[in-house]
Amino acid sequence: MFKIVAKRQLNEAVTLMEIEAPYIAKKAKAGQFIIFRVDEYGERIPLTIADTDPEKGTVTIIFQAVGTSTRTLAQMNEGDAILDFVGPLGNATEIEGYKNVCVVGGGVGCAIAYPSAKALHKAGAHVDMIAGFRNKDIVILEDEMRAVSDNLYVTTDDGSYGEKGFVTNKLQALIDAGNKYDLVIAIGPIPMMKFLAEVTRPYGIKTLVSLNPIMIDGTGMCGGCRVTVGGKIRFACVDGPDFDGHEVDFDELMRRNSYYKAQERESANHECRIIKAGKAAEAAADALKTGLDTAASFTKEEK
Amino acid sequence: MANLSLTKVKMPEQDPNVRNKNFDEVALGYTEEMAKEEATRCLNCKNRPCVSGCPVNVRIPDFIAQVVEGNYEEAYKIITSTNCLPAVCGRVCTQETQCESKCVRGMKGESVGIGRLERFVADYHMAHSKELIEKAEDNGHKVAVIGSGPAGLTCAGDLARLGYKVTIFEAFHKAGGVLVYGIPEFRLPKAIVQKEVDHLQALGVEVRTNFVIGKTLTIDEIFAEGYEAVFIGSGAGLPSFMGIEGESLVGVYSANEYLTRVNLMKAYSDKYDTPIRKSSAVAVVGGGNVAMDAARTAKRLGAEHVYIVYRRSEEEMPARAEEVHHAKEEGIEFLCLNNPTRILGSETGEVSSLEVISMELGEPDASGRRRPVAIAGSEHELTVDTVIMALGTSPNPLIRSTTEGLEANPKGGLIADETMATSRPGVFAGGDAVTGAATVILAMGAGKKAAASIDKYIKEKGSYQKIF
Numbered sequence: 001m002f003k004i005v006a007k008r009q010l011n012e013a014v015t016l017m018e019i020e021a022p023y024i025a026k027k028a029k030a031g032q033f034i035i036f037r038v039d040e041y042g043e044r045i046p047l048t049i050a051d052t053d054p055e056k057g058t059v060t061i062i063f064q065a066v067g068t069s070t071r072t073l074a075q076m077n078e079g080d081a082i083l084d085f086v087g088p089l090g091n092a093t094e095i096e097g098y099k100n101v102c103v104v105g106g107g108v109g110c111a112i113a114y115p116s117a118k119a120l121h122k123a124g125a126h127v128d129m130i131a132g133f134r135n136k137d138i139v140i141l142e143d144e145m146r147a148v149s150d151n152l153y154v155t156t157d158d159g160s161y162g163e164k165g166f167v168t169n170k171l172q173a174l175i176d177a178g179n180k181y182d183l184v185i186a187i188g189p190i191p192m193m194k195f196l197a198e199v200t201r202p203y204g205i206k207t208l209v210s211l212n213p214i215m216i217d218g219t220g221m222c223g224g225c226r227v228t229v230g231g232k233i234r235f236a237c238v239d240g241p242d243f244d245g246h247e248v249d250f251d252e253l254m255r256r257n258s259y260y261k262a263q264e265r266e267s268a269n270h271e272c273r274i275i276k277a278g279k280a281a282e283a284a285a286d287a288l289k290t291g292l293d294t295a296a297s298f299t300k301e302e303k
Numbered sequence: 304m305a306n307l308s309l310t311k312v313k314m315p316e317q318d319p320n321v322r323n324k325n326f327d328e329v330a331l332g333y334t335e336e337m338a339k340e341e342a343t344r345c346l347n348c349k350n351r352p353c354v355s356g357c358p359v360n361v362r363i364p365d366f367i368a369q370v371v372e373g374n375y376e377e378a379y380k381i382i383t384s385t386n387c388l389p390a391v392c393g394r395v396c397t398q399e400t401q402c403e404s405k406c407v408r409g410m411k412g413e414s415v416g417i418g419r420l421e422r423f424v425a426d427y428h429m430a431h432s433k434e435l436i437e438k439a440e441d442n443g444h445k446v447a448v449i450g451s452g453p454a455g456l457t458c459a460g461d462l463a464r465l466g467y468k469v470t471i472f473e474a475f476h477k478a479g480g481v482l483v484y485g486i487p488e489f490r491l492p493k494a495i496v497q498k499e500v501d502h503l504q505a506l507g508v509e510v511r512t513n514f515v516i517g518k519t520l521t522i523d524e525i526f527a528e529g530y531e532a533v534f535i536g537s538g539a540g541l542p543s544f545m546g547i548e549g550e551s552l553v554g555v556y557s558a559n560e561y562l563t564r565v566n567l568m569k570a571y572s573d574k575y576d577t578p579i580r581k582s583s584a585v586a587v588v589g590g591g592n593v594a595m596d597a598a599r600t601a602k603r604l605g606a607e608h609v610y611i612v613y614r615r616s617e618e619e620m621p622a623r624a625e626e627v628h629h630a631k632e633e634g635i636e637f638l639c640l641n642n643p644t645r646i647l648g649s650e651t652g653e654v655s656s657l658e659v660i661s662m663e664l665g666e667p668d669a670s671g672r673r674r675p676v677a678i679a680g681s682e683h684e685l686t687v688d689t690v691i692m693a694l695g696t697s698p699n700p701l702i703r704s705t706t707e708g709l710e711a712n713p714k715g716g717l718i719a720d721e722t723m724a725t726s727r728p729g730v731f732a733g734g735d736a737v738t739g740a741a742t743v744i745l746a747m748g749a750g751k752k753a754a755a756s757i758d759k760y761i762k763e764k765g766s767y768q769k770i771f
Contacts, residue, residue, distance in 0.1 A: 024519065043568065232544075255651070
């Protein structure tokens with residue numbers, strides 16, 4: 001069992017938890033992920049590691065309650081324990097040798113973009129960060145991101161906070177303004193990553209995206225997480241999760257991630273374990289409304 | 304006087320049309336009377352050819368003699384003196400190519416039903432024994448076993464019996480490896496695997512789940528924690544695909560994923576959150592045991608049509624005859640001499656059909672089997688909504704890529720000599736991680752051999768002295 005040592009609500013649907021997992025805390029690097037299973041009946045859900053504290057032996061995860069397992073997890077509290085927690089899985093994000101980097105996060109994807117920015121910043125790179133949200137109410141990690149970047153640009157779709165517009169507009173503007181990036185990292189909803197890769201393509205800027213396909217074991221056994229990159233089948237769990245954004249078949253990934261959509265809706269409808277326990281179904285409904293901000297939770301949780 | 308019947312005592316089974324709708328065990332097991340009757344078919348040959356056919360050297364005629372006498376606990380002790388997983392082996396070991404293939408009775412008629420008797424003895428023991436397990440005296444030496452599949456469990460069990468303090472590191476949340484994620488409940492109930500694991504734990508073996516070696520810890524860090532030797536039984540790895548068009552469509556699974564969802568993650572049970580595709584027509588590509596398991600699982604999940612698509616003829620099929628027979632009884636449709644050419648999808652990217660081409664058999668190939676050759680222009684479509692690829696696996700890269708000095712063959716399998724020693728001192732390996740996808744019993748044999756080699760290695764390296 002893995003104890004929840006701290007819990008913080010970042011916005012209505014996004015929760016931060018510090019989990020006691022000393023082995024993982026010691027090993028994890030930016031870009032790697034864990035898989036948790038909340039209880040005996042839950043799925044194995046991958047989540048990218050948001051932060052670690054090797055001294056305390058804790059791993060920070062940030063997730064949005066969008067499916068059965070993340071909803072159950074969101075209801076748990078400090079002192080409770082998760083049944084299974086395994087990692088660090090996948091490869092760490094490449095951070096060596098870059099001088100001028102733009103890290104772009106979309107919605108809850110900022111939780112994954114943050115550790116990459118932090119690692120790059122620590123390695124001495126100049127880091128610009130663009131963090132995009134639908135509106136002011138769901139802005140997360142602003143102070144944290146500001147602390148690990150030279151410039152932080154917050155955008156909202158409706159203009160209720162920061163600059164109005166999408167992250168793609170902002171990146172284009174930064175490039176137009178003469179910024180010479182040798183690396184762009186994009187982490188967020190699949191459409192965001194897809195369009196961001198299109199922004200950088202004409203300039204030949206190396207663009208890494210962190211993919212979140214359906215996955216079970218996370219160690220290279222099930223093959224569920226296969227993605228087509230450069231026309232070849234790659235496995236996100238052992239070959240990724242970071243891939244060259246100019247080579248990824250995003251449309252295929254989007255189709256594959258919606259694999260269990262209908263079933264998940266069904267499951268949410270007669271999800272008695274949670275409702276019986278008198279726990280909030282409303283939060284789930286709200287989470288569904290927040291739509292695209294799902295980058296941190298994969299499997300059938302992807303909406 | 305030996306029982307001269309030419310055939311084995313029939314195994315009671317669930318009716319095919321009942322069992323293809325449930326996940327309960329297909330074969331129900333012998334009663335005491337049946338076991339005794341079958342046991343009397345054994346001639347107790349002096350030269351014991353059957354034992355030479357067993358990778359874990361079960362003293363077969365000895366345990367069968369005890370069954371004849373009704374001394375089932377004695378029979379259990381004889382089996383478990385060399386085989387720590389009798390209830391598993393009695394169910395899924397390919398006896399027909401091992402011990403039973405050497406049985407003298409098989410020269411005329413059917414061999415003795417050794418596997419069935421082994422299962423009877425193991426089940427009898429589980430149901431009746433209240434005996435406390437005797438733990439070996441601790442010799443103070445620590446050994447790490449990576450992976451809790453058949454190779455790892457066997458290696459751990461043998462070492463525990465020799466007094467070693469054994470820790471098994473398992474990547475999944477549950478111990479058992481392929482026995483829990485791969486082989487379906489209806490062939491090997493998971494409660495049986497759990498009991499065998501419990502038994503090992505009672506022998507003093509520690510099982511640490513949620514540990515991915517190569518990630519959570521490396522082999523070097525395991526040595527740094529005071530383990531004197533490591534056995535790698537991490538199993539097979541990445542599933543193979545054909546490289547044809549449409550393999551990433553929604554509705555295409557690897558058999559590993561399909562079976563893991565159903566077996567380990569229990570997608571067949573409403574209590575579990577695991578989703579699985581509700582299929583009406585399924586094509587399973589491949590002709591091995593895994594293909595049979597996937598097909599029979601799909602049928603149980605409610606698919607109306609389940610096809611086995613295999614490019615050679617049934618004769619060349621690598622699956623056990625018994626599994627093919629069971630699959631046919633349950634209504635699986637066999638499309639042999641057909642090879643997939645592409646998977647076609649709907650507008651929404653879901654599988655709508657599988658295009659296959661007819662094959663004919665040509666000259667024998669490197670495997671000695673006649674090579675299948677496509678018949679030009681014979682492509683035709685099979686209407687299916689799900690395709691499951693059961694084409695084998697390639698070795699997992701996680702340990703090899705994080706351990707210096709560990710040599711692998713060009714295909715990625717770890718290289719181990721006849722003692723199961725790898726190129727790295729103190730590191731041994733066996734099972735699918737070395738051979739690529741093979742059988743439970745071969746993995747167990749490798750685990751057993753490695754345990755003996757590890758014992759020898761630790762004793763010879765001079766550090767061995769009984770610490771307590």
